[in-house]
Amino acid sequence: MKAVSAMMAGLLFGAGLCISGMTWPSRVVGFLDVAGAWDPSLAFVMLGAVGTYAASGYWIRRRGAPLLASSFERPAASTLDLRLLGGSAIFGVGWGLSGYCPGPAIVSIAALAPVTLVFMVAVIVGMLAAKRIV
Amino acid sequence: MSFLTSLAGGVVIGLASALLLLVHGRVAGVSGIVGRLVDGRRDTVAIDLAFVAGLIGAGVTFGMVAGDAIGPAIMTRWSSVIAAGLLVGFGTRVGNGCTSGHGVCGIGRGSPRSLVATLVFMVTAGVTVFVVRHVLAVTP
Secondary structure, X not given: OHHHHHHHHHHHHHHHXXXXXXXXXXXXXXXXXXXXXXXXXXXXXXXXXXHHHHHHHHHHHHOOOOXXXXXXXXXXXXXXOHHHHHHHHHHHHHHHHHOOOHHXXXXXXXXXXXXXXXXXXXXXXXXXXXXXXX | OXXXXXXXXXXXXXXXXXHHXXXXXXXXXXXXXXXXXXXXXXXXXXXXXXXXXHHHHHHHHHHHHOOOOOOOOOOOOXXXXXXXXXXXXXHHHHXXXXXXXXXXXXXXXXXXXXXXXXXXXXXXXXXXXXXXXHHOOOOO
């Protein structure tokens, strides 16, 4: 039951990424290329996602507890620190270079393109390195 | 037209994130979910694996229904592919989130940390695209 609902959420999330255009690295980079032929349409992805999540999340949290778990996950850290700023800055460089953030890259595994598969292996290696180094 | 499909896709992403919150109480942050799998976390492995399988399943399904659901990679050099992957994996783990965890769920619940993180990675991504396209004028 837990796995089925989580898979449903993943399917829906991936569907949203496909519908929105986030699975096209050229469009992502077109959105980030403010100085070039800027394509602002992907800003509406964030607008739709944040708006929907903010409204529904407010009502969900008011329930007190999730349906199949004892409590809501609360991110531990609450202050701005060098890890947050530095890590986010590094992630942005990789995102700008590739046009892939983690979600769309995983959805794109389905196309079995060698570039995407090697990219995801490098993502995993980068995550392992982060655990070891920082 | 692309504005409308982008908005609609965003709403679907928001609903999917809300579903994970409602049922499991978890943040739909893709780098966090993959990171837990990479770390070998046992307590969440079933949910995390199922979510990732769903993401790939969506790619398979949309790839079959709409031929242009998944665009081609823009990178042509293996050095870029590996460097970009390492940066995304390392940065999202150190910064504790990516476009979904910070950009959608974090901002959606009003977290100042996530808002700052999102602004930071948007800016460095934009600067990177500017340097690659307009300063160096190369294909990554």
